[in-house]
Amino acid sequence: ETGVTQTPRHLVMGMTNKKSLKCEQHLGHNAMYWYKQSAKKPLELMFVYNFKEQTENNSVPSRFSPECPNSSHLFLHLHTLQPEDSALYLCASSQGASGGPQETQYFGPGTRLLVL
Amino acid sequence: GQNIDQPTEMTATEGAIVQINCTYQTSGFNGLFWYQQHAGEAPTFLSYNVLDGLEEKGRFSSFLSRSKGYSYLLLKELQMKDSASYLCAVSSGGATNKLIFGTGTLLAVQP
Numbered sequence: 001e002t003g004v005t006q007t008p009r010h011l012v013m014g015m016t017n018k019k020s021l022k023c024e025q026h027l028g029h030n031a032m033y034w035y036k037q038s039a040k041k042p043l044e045l046m047f048v049y050n051f052k053e054q055t056e057n058n059s060v061p062s063r064f065s066p067e068c069p070n071s072s073h074l075f076l077h078l079h080t081l082q083p084e085d086s087a088l089y090l091c092a093s094s095q096g097a098s099g100g101p102q103e104t105q106y107f108g109p110g111t112r113l114l115v116l
Numbered sequence: 117g118q119n120i121d122q123p124t125e126m127t128a129t130e131g132a133i134v135q136i137n138c139t140y141q142t143s144g145f146n147g148l149f150w151y152q153q154h155a156g157e158a159p160t161f162l163s164y165n166v167l168d169g170l171e172e173k174g175r176f177s178s179f180l181s182r183s184k185g186y187s188y189l190l191l192k193e194l195q196m197k198d199s200a201s202y203l204c205a206v207s208s209g210g211a212t213n214k215l216i217f218g219t220g221t222l223l224a225v226q227p
Contacts, residue, residue, distance in 0.1 A: 043217035107158040
């Protein structure tokens with residue numbers, strides 16, 4: 001148990017569906033992240049939030065829409081996804097977002113997404 | 117560009133020592149992390165290096181040479197439970213704690 005939870009753990013959706021992924025951290029951290037992990041590819045940073053403000057959007061398509069209502073919760077809203085979006089979506093949190101050992105990121109177990 | 121290279125797969129024997137290498141080329145550098153990821157689970161933090169040299173933590177050690185853009189993770193007294201993917205990640209610095217990951221090295225520990 002790393003203190004970061006994600007729901008659902010598995011999700012199958014059609015290309016016209018709308019769904020949301022949820023992440024919650026119980027570590028008192030101020031920064032939260034969304035990553036995409038595809039087979040044979042590096043973990044890919046999608047979004048960074050620091051004190052609820054988005055500080056990084058790594059050229060992510062608009063069909064992925066993040067929301068951070070407070071420092072403990074992070075959502076990823078999904079709309080009209082493509083089959084190539086099928087991947088493991090990982091959430092992480094850190095104390096802050098300025099780098100260094102105190103900014104070690106702690107990951108949730110991920111949501112395995114399949115787009116049909 | 118930003119690039120991190122690691123071997124794709126490695127095999128080692130229980131009780132032995134294995135070294136997993138990582139080379140990087142990034143626009144900035146604010147430290148290098150190693151994570152362990154078992155299949156179907158979250159990556160878990162193993163080590164952090166920002167200065168040159170060796171950091172030892174139990175059976176695991178991590179080395180960094182900033183001038184060479186090189187790091188390695190050393191695992192001693194291998195156990196079957198060490199079979200996992202090992203991810204090298206560089207913090208590229210700047211205003212955001214942006215981690216750039218390698219593809220990971222899948223380590224198989226055999227009896």
